[in-house]
Amino acid sequence: MGGIVAIGESVRVQGLALAGVIVLPGDSPAEIAASWSALPEDTSVVILTPRAAEAPVEVPSGLMTVVMPP
Numbered sequence: 001m002g003g004i005v006a007i008g009e010s011v012r013v014q015g016l017a018l019a020g021v022i023v024l025p026g027d028s029p030a031e032i033a034a035s036w037s038a039l040p041e042d043t044s045v046v047i048l049t050p051r052a053a054e055a056p057v058e059v060p061s062g063l064m065t066v067v068m069p070p
Helices: 008-017 030-036 050-054
Strands: 003-007 022-025 041-050 064-067
Touching: 003 008, 003 030, 003 050, 008 022, 022 030, 022 041, 030 050, 050 064
Parallel strands: 003 022, 003 041, 041 064
Antiparallel strands: none
């Protein structure tokens, strides 16, 4: 089974690290795009904040993505 990664604003995703989620913070569209580029190869699930979900990035195929509630 692959890993779980969270992308989005630091204050919204940092607590997920306590549950073993890899946290890739990004507060701007450029930082969010850089986080997508830094995904580990074994990633299966990506948790996104609403702001990260709106960022104009191409989502790699084969990944399950979920968006946190506002």
